[in-house]
Amino acid sequence: MIHRMCETIVHRGPDDEGIHTEGCFGLGMRRLSIIDLVGGHQPIHNEDQTIWIVFNGEIYNFPQLRQDLELKGHRFYTHTDTEVIVHLYEELGSACVEKLRGMFAFGLYDKKREKLLLVRDRLGKKPLHYAIRNGELLFGSEIKVLLEAEPKLNEIDDQGILHYFHFGYIPDPYTAFRAIRKLPPGHVLEFHGGVASVRQYWNLPTFGDGASVSAASEEELLEEFESRLREAVQIRLISDVPLGALLSGGVDSSTIVALMAQASSKPVKTFSIGFENQEFDESKHARLVAQTFGTEHHELLLQPKLEEALAKLTASLEEPFADPSIVPTYYVSRMARQHVTVALSGDGGDELFAGYDRYERYLQQRWLPGLGGAWFRRNLFPHLPARMRGRHFLYHLSLRGEERYLDSISHLPAERDRELFSSDFLQWIDSVPSPADLYHGYLQNAPAKDPLSRLQYLDAKTYLPADVLTKVDRMSMASSLEVRVPLLDHLVVECACRLPAGLKFRGGQKKYFLRRLAERLGVPKQVLERPKQGFAMPLVHWMRDELKQDLLGILTEPKTLQRGYFNPAAVRGLLKEHSEGVRDRSYQIWLLLMFELWHRNFLEAKTRQTDVASTLGMREINSRREQEVSRC
Numbered sequence: 001m002i003h004r005m006c007e008t009i010v011h012r013g014p015d016d017e018g019i020h021t022e023g024c025f026g027l028g029m030r031r032l033s034i035i036d037l038v039g040g041h042q043p044i045h046n047e048d049q050t051i052w053i054v055f056n057g058e059i060y061n062f063p064q065l066r067q068d069l070e071l072k073g074h075r076f077y078t079h080t081d082t083e084v085i086v087h088l089y090e091e092l093g094s095a096c097v098e099k100l101r102g103m104f105a106f107g108l109y110d111k112k113r114e115k116l117l118l119v120r121d122r123l124g125k126k127p128l129h130y131a132i133r134n135g136e137l138l139f140g141s142e143i144k145v146l147l148e149a150e151p152k153l154n155e156i157d158d159q160g161i162l163h164y165f166h167f168g169y170i171p172d173p174y175t176a177f178r179a180i181r182k183l184p185p186g187h188v189l190e191f192h193g194g195v196a197s198v199r200q201y202w203n204l205p206t207f208g209d210g211a212s213v214s215a216a217s218e219e220e221l222l223e224e225f226e227s228r229l230r231e232a233v234q235i236r237l238i239s240d241v242p243l244g245a246l247l248s249g250g251v252d253s254s255t256i257v258a259l260m261a262q263a264s265s266k267p268v269k270t271f272s273i274g275f276e277n278q279e280f281d282e283s284k285h286a287r288l289v290a291q292t293f294g295t296e297h298h299e300l301l302l303q304p305k306l307e308e309a310l311a312k313l314t315a316s317l318e319e320p321f322a323d324p325s326i327v328p329t330y331y332v333s334r335m336a337r338q339h340v341t342v343a344l345s346g347d348g349g350d351e352l353f354a355g356y357d358r359y360e361r362y363l364q365q366r367w368l369p370g371l372g373g374a375w376f377r378r379n380l381f382p383h384l385p386a387r388m389r390g391r392h393f394l395y396h397l398s399l400r401g402e403e404r405y406l407d408s409i410s411h412l413p414a415e416r417d418r419e420l421f422s423s424d425f426l427q428w429i430d431s432v433p434s435p436a437d438l439y440h441g442y443l444q445n446a447p448a449k450d451p452l453s454r455l456q457y458l459d460a461k462t463y464l465p466a467d468v469l470t471k472v473d474r475m476s477m478a479s480s481l482e483v484r485v486p487l488l489d490h491l492v493v494e495c496a497c498r499l500p501a502g503l504k505f506r507g508g509q510k511k512y513f514l515r516r517l518a519e520r521l522g523v524p525k526q527v528l529e530r531p532k533q534g535f536a537m538p539l540v541h542w543m544r545d546e547l548k549q550d551l552l553g554i555l556t557e558p559k560t561l562q563r564g565y566f567n568p569a570a571v572r573g574l575l576k577e578h579s580e581g582v583r584d585r586s587y588q589i590w591l592l593l594m595f596e597l598w599h600r601n602f603l604e605a606k607t608r609q610t611d612v613a614s615t616l617g618m619r620e621i622n623s624r625r626e627q628e629v630s631r632c
Helices: 002-007 062-071 082-099 143-149 158-167 215-235 251-263 283-292 306-316 326-337 349-353 357-365 373-383 391-397 401-408 423-429 436-444 451-461 463-477 490-497 512-520 525-529 539-544 548-555 568-579 586-615 618-631
Strands: 016-022 025-031 051-059 102-110 115-120 129-133 136-140 180-182 187-192 195-200 243-246 269-274 296-301 342-344 482-484
Touching: 002 016, 002 025, 002 143, 025 051, 025 102, 051 082, 062 082, 082 102, 082 115, 082 187, 129 143, 136 143, 158 423, 158 586, 215 251, 215 490, 215 512, 243 251, 243 326, 251 283, 251 349, 251 512, 251 525, 269 283, 269 326, 283 296, 283 525, 296 326, 306 326, 306 586, 326 463, 349 451, 349 463, 349 490, 349 512, 357 401, 357 451, 373 391, 391 401, 401 436, 436 451, 451 463, 451 490, 463 482, 512 525, 548 586, 568 586
Parallel strands: 243 269, 243 342, 269 296, 342 482
Antiparallel strands: 016 025, 051 102, 102 115, 115 187, 129 136, 129 180, 187 195
16 A cells, blocks of 8 residues: 555655555655665664654755764664654654754654654645544645545545635645645644644744844844855755756845855756746846856746646646646756756745735735725625626725735635625535634734734745745656755744844835845846746736637536536636636636646546546455554
């Protein structure tokens, strides 16, 4: 069974497979070899083989940890970072995680205590999913691992799906499946005697206040942060395989490349994506950065075969996921993998240094009164024509403060877009908590007083791990590429959080502090002064041109409309409104499209695979195996 589970994630580890089963536990690993290529075979154990581990990620401070452990008498049989965790656990138990610096997800089994420990890194760079059934725990890097072990776990969780409609992704701890959960970032799960307990071992520190600082103090803070980030980049250059950088041409990735160039004795390999549509093309800026720092630059003009690309990507995504930048992320990862095994990226800069336009809009609008308020939303809004211009804007104006912000980041919230959903689904929606409640909870508990820092905390808990880092992990791993993120080193994050809010957003300039650092490092002014683009996609053009007919065909097929979620007339109206150019509905259509393609290319495909396995006699074999496991 564990071999079959490993087979589902060969893309995450094409170099090696390791399995250890004993008594009532079994561990399996697919390895992408980065450190100790020959000796790092997993699972790894301690001296008397009473502790076993499977580990995904990198521990950047492992040389120092190993040296300390050897002085205490621990004996190592490999040179890999994984073995450090085993011996650190012997010293500290589950508190060992607090000493680790890096990106990681691991499962560690302690035979003497009959205890399993699951751990996920502080920011959620590496994924970890689990399910508990009949006193038994299954876990894995991807959901498909669990479904391979137990196909009956595929029951859809409408609560997770509702989160997807709201925000375009499913936040921790939810998944698209009722019995499967994500271990949240910065958390440990201990499983003993059939019972699981989850605790948080790390959280973002208290944010700096909004007070201004003197020029001298600002310079001191800049030097301190530069030193911290420089070290974070340097320790991520440790590798026994070729290494490069993903370069978008923005401030974040350009800063990382600048630091890499200063730390490397050879030209850094950089990789970027371009679009024919100049409105979305950043390649010229990436090219300028590459020339400035003398990198070995590789560039791809993206002309994706979207039908083919979406079929492949939605088959590998285990949950519906609506961030369209998965497409360029996948292609740049695939291009980079032809040259390197590890790449650094600039992800995290927008969350740490307030780079999103939505932050600026909120700060400008948060004092505006909620016109009409709840009375308008309850009594007038439901009667406005669905295609009326300004309908959503009036709803937005009726909200106040943080409610207005949450509406601005919502895509198809049921409270606002009720006409799009079926009556049966709406009846269920009205009986359960709103997805916005989770987000309100983060805002209320944020370790911050000023409004900007509260929004940053919210994104660090939701959008960053569940969208940005999920996208990077899935698309890079689909190409067997490891991506390292220096800006999200937890010591860098803690340093950035403590900075005064006025250093992040100043005088209408987003990412003020990071821009100052980039300028010190020699990043060209053309890059620093241009408007933010992000890893955008020309969705509106694709939806009205090459994808138009295919979209109309997929989203209006009876198979799609009979799933029970949507009002068929409203879906047709949405498509008509967009295709006729009445207004841009590209993102909402994309969200619906990705939801349907997930159903077809992942969910239904897994069901067909299970049915085929059953006809080949696998059901009987699996039943015997499950009985053996149950007896343990």
